[in-house]
Amino acid sequence: MPSSKEPPQQQQVKCVFHRGPIIVGAGPSGLAAAACLHASGVPALLLERADCIASLWQHRTYDRLKLHLPRQFCELPLLNFPNHFPKYPTKDQFVSYMEGYARHFSIEPEFKQAVLEARFDGLTGLWRVQTRDALYVSRWLVVATGENAEPAIPEIQGLRRFQGPVLHASAYRSGSEFSKKKVLVVGCGNSGMEVSLDLCRHRASPSIVVRNSVHILPREMCGVSTFTIAMVLLKWLPLKLVDKFLLVVANITFGNTARLGLRRPKTGPIELKNATGKSPVLDVGALSLIKSRKIEVVEGVKEITKNGAKFSDGQEREFDSIILATGYKSNVPTWLKGEDFFTEEGMPKTPFPYSWKGENGLYAVGFTRRGLLGTSSDAVKIAEDIADQWRKINKRYSAKEIKLGSEIFGKIRENI
Incomplete structure (x- = not known):
């Protein structure tokens, strides 16, 4: 028997040097960057913590979800x-499209490789990306984990006391399991509205908490996407004027939503989206159910109780379940170390359209607050920038010399 004083055996960690960039995240942002790099002749290595591409779409979205925008605005490059x-x-x-996208560009991520830490080594000029069982090293690092990496759970007094089910919208699949139940939905963004709509269609009784002001726009105007109309108008008119047009149409369509407990922000919908990332709600039927009182609008939760909630107006109600439609957040600060490029909230400090490039070969894709259009813009710029460096390096060194360098690196990896 070995002595109890003997130190435990350390797990063997492999070291992998990759000639091209390392991309962290195999969602739409990571796939877009990898495809653009592939088209430029630059090999990329994708690291993905889950066991599939686009895990957020595959495992954390409700069954009835559809893209809020027309497909031409959601295509990858x-x-x-x-x-x-x-x-x-x-x-x-959309998932099948992304799977086909990966096959088309021969993108094969390394799955189950959650990044524990990524750090730039100033001595070697290389990025060190540590997972549980491997150390990946490259000249370039592309952060593609995006704005929605983790569920955002708000601090609500008494939430742990509630005896019924409490789940984030990322765990919600269908209203079928809530039939004939009273459900408190916290959050009135697109997810909160659609979850409430889905609950109604399964004969549940949802109450939706309005925590802040919100813009609600019709998804279409006369059969044309509201977003399409806005994009066309922005080519010819100032943003504030387009916002005013959208609000006029919304008021004609819905009337004064403040009477329903849905106050509009003072800032226009597009301007607010660009500044904060908060998207307007594109209505797909929830508002009519609010008007008919099948979805009840309630203002701020003061406290969660054992069997329900107390509200800021003094009322107390009982609920069977609570669904937190409170959005998502970036997880970059938990694993990217030693860099000043991102804020404490995990967003680039430099605003769009310059948020895609940092220093020392650091790049970011999918942090523009502009959806897949912003992702595509970032991916193209990143690929062009890295490809330019790639060509210069390959002019300087032959393929044989690069291979020799990789072999030498493998021999000295313990000292890196």
Whole structure:
């Protein structure tokens, strides 16, 4: 028997030097960057903590989810959606598109490789990316974990006391399990509205908490996407004027939503989205149910009780379940170390359109607050920048010399 004083054996950690960039995250942002790099002749290595691509879409979205914008605004670079897809593809269709996208560009991520730490080594001029069982090293690091890496759970007094089920919207699949139940939905963004709509369609009784002011716009105007109209108008008119037009249309369509407990922000919908990332709600039917009182709007939760909630107006109600439709957040600060490029909230300090590039070969894709359009813009710029460096390096060193350098690196990896 070995002595109890003997130190435990350390797990063997492999060291991998990659000639091209390392991309952390195999969601739409990581796939877009990898595809653009592939088209430029630059090999990329994708590290993904889950066991599949686009894990947020596959494992953390409700069944009835559809893209809020027309498909032409949600395509990744260099490959369109299949022609037979509808105007607003479903969750499953979007996942199948991304899987086909990965196959088309021969993207094969390393799955189950959650990054514990990534740090730039000033002595070697290389990035060290540590996972549980490997150390990956490269000249370039592309952060592609995005704005929605982790569920955002708010601090609500008494939440742990509640005896019924409490789940984040990322764990919500269908209203079928809430039939004939009273459900408190915290958050009135697109997710909160759609979850409430889905609950109604499964004969549940949802009450939606309005924590802040919110813009609600019709998804379409006369059969044309509101977003499409806004994008066309922005080519010719100032942003504030386009915002005013959208609000006029919304008021004509919905009336004064403040009477329903849904106050509009003072800042216009597009200007607010660009400044804070807060998207307007594109209504797909929830507002009519609010008007008919099938979805009840309640103001701020003061406290969660054992069987329900107390509200800021003094009322106390009982609920069977609570769903937190409170959004997501970046997880970059938990693993990217020694860098001043990101804020404490995990967003680039430099605003769009200059948020894609840091120092020492650091890049960011999918942090623009502008959805997949912003992701595509970032991916193209990153690929062009890295490809330019790649060509210069390959002019300086032959393939044989690069291979020799990789072998030498492997021999001295214990000292890195």
